[in-house]
Amino acid sequence: xxxxxxxxxxxxxxxxxxxxxxxxxxxxxxxxxxxxxxxxxxxxxxxxxxxxxxxxxxxxxxxxxxxxxxxxxxxxxxxxxxxxxxxxxxxxxxxxxxxxxxxxxxxxxxxxxxxxxxxxxxxxxxxxxxxxxxxxxxxxxxxxxxxxxxxxxxxxxxxxxxxxxxxxxxxxxxxxxxxxxxxxxxxxxxxxxxxxxxxxxxxxxxxxxxxxxxxxxxxxxxxxxxxxxxxxxxxxxxxxxxxxxxxxxxxxxxxxxxxxxxxxxxxxxxxxxxxxxxxxxxxxxxxxxxxxxxxxxxxxxxxxxxxxxxxxxxxxxxxxxxxxxxxxxxxxxxxxxxxxxxxxxxxxxxxxxxxxxxxxxxxxxxxxxxxxxxxxxxxxxxxxxxxxxxxxxxxxxxxxxxxxxxxxxxxxxxxxxxxxxxxxxxxxxxxxxxxxxxxxxxxxxxxxxxxxxxxxxxxxxxxxxxxxxxxxxxxxxxxxxxxxxxxxxxxxxxxxxxxxxxxxxxxxxxxxxxxxxxxxxxxxxxxxxxxxxxxxxxxxxxxxxxxxxxxxxxxxxxxxxxxxxxxxxxxxxxxxxxxxxxxxxxxxxxxxxxxxxxxxxxxxxxxxxxxxxxxxxxxxxxxxxxxxxxxxxxxxxxxxxxxxxxxxxxxxxxxxxxxxxxxxx
Numbered sequence: 331x332x333x334x335x336x337x338x339x340x341x342x343x344x345x346x347x348x349x350x351x352x353x354x355x356x357x358x359x360x361x362x363x364x365x366x367x368x369x370x371x372x373x374x375x376x377x378x379x380x381x382x383x384x385x386x387x388x389x390x391x392x393x394x395x396x397x398x399x400x401x402x403x404x405x406x407x408x409x410x411x412x413x414x415x416x417x418x419x420x421x422x423x424x425x426x427x428x429x430x431x432x433x434x435x436x437x438x439x440x441x442x443x444x445x446x447x448x449x450x451x452x453x454x455x456x457x458x459x460x461x462x463x464x465x466x467x468x469x470x471x472x473x474x475x476x477x478x479x480x481x482x483x484x485x486x487x488x489x490x491x492x493x494x495x496x497x498x499x500x501x502x503x504x505x506x507x508x509x510x511x512x513x514x515x516x517x518x519x520x521x522x523x524x525x526x527x528x529x530x531x532x533x534x535x536x537x538x539x540x541x542x543x544x545x546x547x548x549x550x551x552x553x554x555x556x557x558x559x560x561x562x563x564x565x566x567x568x569x570x571x572x573x574x575x576x577x578x579x580x581x582x583x584x585x586x587x588x589x590x591x592x593x594x595x596x597x598x599x600x601x602x603x604x605x606x607x608x609x610x611x612x613x614x615x616x617x618x619x620x621x622x623x624x625x626x627x628x629x630x631x632x633x634x635x636x637x638x639x640x641x642x643x644x645x646x647x648x649x650x651x652x653x654x655x656x657x658x659x660x661x662x663x664x665x666x667x668x669x670x671x672x673x674x675x676x677x678x679x680x681x682x683x684x685x686x687x688x689x690x691x692x693x694x695x696x697x698x699x700x701x702x703x704x705x706x707x708x709x710x711x712x713x714x715x716x717x718x719x720x721x722x723x724x725x726x727x728x729x730x731x732x733x734x735x736x737x738x739x740x741x742x743x744x745x746x747x748x749x750x751x752x753x754x755x756x757x758x759x760x761x762x763x764x765x766x767x768x769x770x771x772x773x774x775x776x777x778x779x780x781x782x783x784x785x786x787x788x789x790x791x792x793x794x795x796x797x798x799x800x801x802x803x804x805x806x807x808x809x810x811x812x813x814x815x816x817x818x819x820x821x822x823x824x825x826x827x828x829x830x831x832x833x834x835x836x837x838x839x840x841x842x843x844x845x846x847x848x849x850x851x852x853x854x855x856x857x858x859x860x861x862x863x864x865x866x867x868x869x870x871x872x873x874x875x876x877x878x879x880x881x882x883x884x885x886x887x888x889x890x891x892x893x894x895x896x897x898x899x900x901x902x903x904x905x906x907x908x909x910x911x912x913x914x915x916x917x918x919x920x921x922x923x924x925x926x927x928x929x930x931x932x933x934x935x936x937x938x939x940x941x942x943x944x945x946x947x948x949x950x951x952x953x954x955x956x957x958x959x960x961x962x963x964x965x966x967x968x969x970x971x972x973x974x975x976x977x978x979x980x981x982x983x984x985x986x987x988x989x990x991x992x993x994x995x
Contacts, residue, residue: 331358334382336399337375338446345376345453347400349383349392361389363396377449379442399443406447407454410435416458420468427465457481487540494521494540495547501559502548514563522565529556530575557986569672569927573919577912579668583679586656591679594650594657595686602719605888610694610721613740614643617793620727621771624676625689626872628697628722629796631740631747637711638704640747642800643720646696647678647687647871648882648891657682662902665909667873670920671770671778676873683872691722698868698881700800700807708750715807717888731789745788748795755798756830760861761823761845763838768957770924780928780956797869798860805864808883809854814896815883816876816903818865819855821846836940836973839952850876852899875906925956926985933980939992941974951978951992960992968994 331337331353337360338347348360348368356372383395415434419426432440432448452461457477459466469477497518514522521544528541532553535541545556560566574581583591602608614628630641651657661677668675676683689695699718703711735741756762767783784790808815825844827837845859854864868880879894879902886893894902939951942959949962949970962968962978970976978992 331372331378332382334385336379336381336383336396336442338377338379338449339370339375340453345450347396347403349385349396351385361392361396363393363400365389365393377442377446379446381442403443403446403450406436406444407450410448410451412451412455412458416468416474420458420470420474423468423470425465425467431466487543490520490524490540491543491547493517494524494544497521498525498544498548498550498556498559501562502550502555522560522563525556526560526565526575529553529560530572554987569923571670571672571916571920571923573912573916574675577916579675579912579916580660580664581675583660584656587660587679590656591682595681597650597686605890606696606717606719607699608719609641609643609697609699610719612641612720613723614641614689614720615724615726615740616689616691616722617726617728617731617789620729623680624683624687624872625722625725626687627797627869628689628720629744629793631743633739633743636706638706638708638743638747640702640704640744640796642700642702642796642869643689643697643718644699644800644869644881645687645689645872646698646717646881646885647878648885649696650682650686651678651878653882653891661875661878662905663909664913665875665906666913668913668916670917671924672772672920677875678872687872689720689722691725694719694721696720698884700803702799702803704747708747710803713803713807715804715884717885717890728787728789728793731792732787735788741788741792744796745792748792748799751795751799752791753830755861758861759822759858760830761826761841761859762830762832763841763845764832765835765838766957768925770921770928772924778924778928780925782955782957798862800869801867802860802862802865804868804880804884805854805862805866807887808866808880809864811887813883813887814852814894814899815854815866815880816899817851817854818848818857818867819851820848820857820859822858834973835954836942836952839940839957840942850903852896852903876902922958922988923985925958926983926988926990929956929980929990930983930985933983936977936979937992939976939978941970941972941976943972944970951976953978953992958990960990962992962994965993966995 331350333350333352335350336347337350337358338345340346346362346364348362350358351361351367352359358370358372360368360370362368381399383392385392387395415431418434428445428448429440432445435448436444452459452466458474459468461467498521524537524540525544527535527537528545532538545553550556557566561568573579609630612630612632614630616625616628618625626645626647628643630639630643632639632641651661657678664675664677667677678687689697697718697720698715699720700713700715702713705711731741735745752762764786767785768780769783770778770780773779785794805815805817809817823841823844823846827833827841827844833841848857848859849855856863857865866880867874868877868884871878871881879899882891883894885891937953937955939953939960939962942950942952944950948964949968951960951962952958953960960978976994978994981993982989982991
């Protein structure tokens with residue numbers, strides 16, 4: 331290529347004009363229109379014309395000549411009608427050379443400037459033709475429709491980024507008034523949809539690119555600033571539970587579910603019939619927390635001199651909620667009720683859970699009863715599981731039971747049965763982990779309350795052990811009949827830190843880390859952690875879908891509904907894997923969030939902690955009043971060992987960022 335020739339190339343999505351200063355073995359040294367010298371291969375050129383410039387005129391004159399050439403070619407390009415060309419040429423569906431297109435555009439004569447004008451016109455409007463060194467190829471009518479839609483979408487996104495970035499910037503600067511969602515414009519609602527999705531899911535968001543572009547346009551470096559913008563707008567509150575969005579948790583029930591619920595509430599309770607044993611005259615009690623509104627289990631005890639009859643009576647939720655009805659399908663999606671310090675999200679509609687399905691004092695209810703005959707020494711002699719009609723006599727709280735545990739004969743008998751059953755489980759290899767429970771809740775006044783509960787109190791031990799006994803016997807009942815169920819099993823722990831006599835707080839906390847994961851299966855196997863031959867959960871069908879499934883399988887023995895097959899059980903286990911994982915994670919994370927909120931107001935306060943382990947550069951410790959782990963930096967040359975009791979000072983807490991830091995002197 332001769333020096334002085336005017337050429338064009340693409341750089342940064344723009345056609346640039348240049349003159350060849352020197353050509354050597356396909357390598358060119360160019361002077362561009364912006365007065366910048368560059369080197370490139372000849373293969374990178376977009377166009378080389380028959381126009382040339384006199385290199386002897388000096389650099390300034392060359393740049394001026396290039397700019398004049400650009401002005402000429404831009405003016406010529408305005409005369410090129412791309413749409414009209416497409417209408418003439420699209421039927422051919424062949425590659426069309428540059429010179430042919432140029433002659434069509436400029437029939438009175440064409441040169442290199444006219445060719446460049448054509449290229450520039452097609453470069454600006456790439457909707458109708460694709461092009462390369464071979465020429466131009468018209469898109470089909472169908473392709474054009476798609477390309478127009480893509481172009482419109484690209485324009486829409488550009489507008490969203492520009493307007494959204496400016497809007498977000500003004501919010502964070504405080505130049506927009508606070509408002510609620512009802513006052514937002516359609517554009518603002520779309521910005522919020524994009525940005526909330528981006529904040530919650532980041533790279534996984536369907537709007538990740540848009541969200542990133544809008545925040546960049548607003549000059550936001552830290553994505554956490556988005557949260558403050560949403561609080562300002564009233565979209566979220568400062569304590570918003572973001573996990574509910576991330577896991578797609580429904581807080582309200584669909585219309586179809588509520589319609590069916592209304593119909594169920596109009597249904598009558600079962601009349602006395604041979605299918606159900608009438609236990610309506612038997613004295614029964616419920617034992618629950620003070621705030622409980624749905625009562626799904628009750629206890630009875632009868633003293634027959636040389637033996638006892640212990641009854642565990644469970645609300646027959648399966649009587650009201652049929653398999654695969656709208657309420658049931660929603661319950662499968664939820665998997666379980668979710669209990670958090672600031673709210674409860676029920677598995678079943680509250681009208682049903684706290685109404686027909688709940689064992690309310692004085693009201694006759696359908697039930698599934700497990701009645702166990704025990705010797706005076708609390709040995710199990712026999713048991714029955716059957717459908718029943720039951721009526722609760724008294725509804726007690728754990729506190730009530732603890733107060734009367736010694737003076738009330740029935741409670742005393744129940745406690746002794748529970749204690750001896752635990753002793754037998756421990757003798758059979760059970761691993762009983764005894765840790766205080768930290769309760770976190772918000773009272774009616776909005777105050778955040780934190781306290782510790784002794785899980786070994788008479789009331790809690792009584793309920794815990796008798797429910798374990800009932801679940802075990804219901805598992806035996808189904809296993810004896812070769813019926814599949816959601817059986818729970820657990821291999822032996824990887825290591826035992828204490829024997830059946832119990833261990834220290836440190837040992838109990840660390841023992842949890844050595845437990846093997848439990849397994850769900852249609853076939854019964856030993857549950858090592860409980861020291862039992864088989865196990866199901868069936869005592870909380872209002873709150874847990876697995877328990878409802880177990881209850882239905884028991885009902886099937888008496889012809890009250892079809893039995894689940896092994897395949898049905900396997901599908902149920904698979905269907906609930908994700909919902910149950912989400913429930914556990916949400917409950918744990920939300921409890922931790924509110925516990926950290928509580929500790930935010932206790933910065934500088936000293937707390938007792940137990941050293942759990944030494945790590946590289948820090949110690950892992952357990953703050954015993956809150957049963958929460960924390961990292962203790964080893965910056966002062968501490969020489970601590972596991973189980974040492976120390977004093978730590980709370981240094982920094984940020985619940986939203988899940989941060990807790992402490993130090994010790």
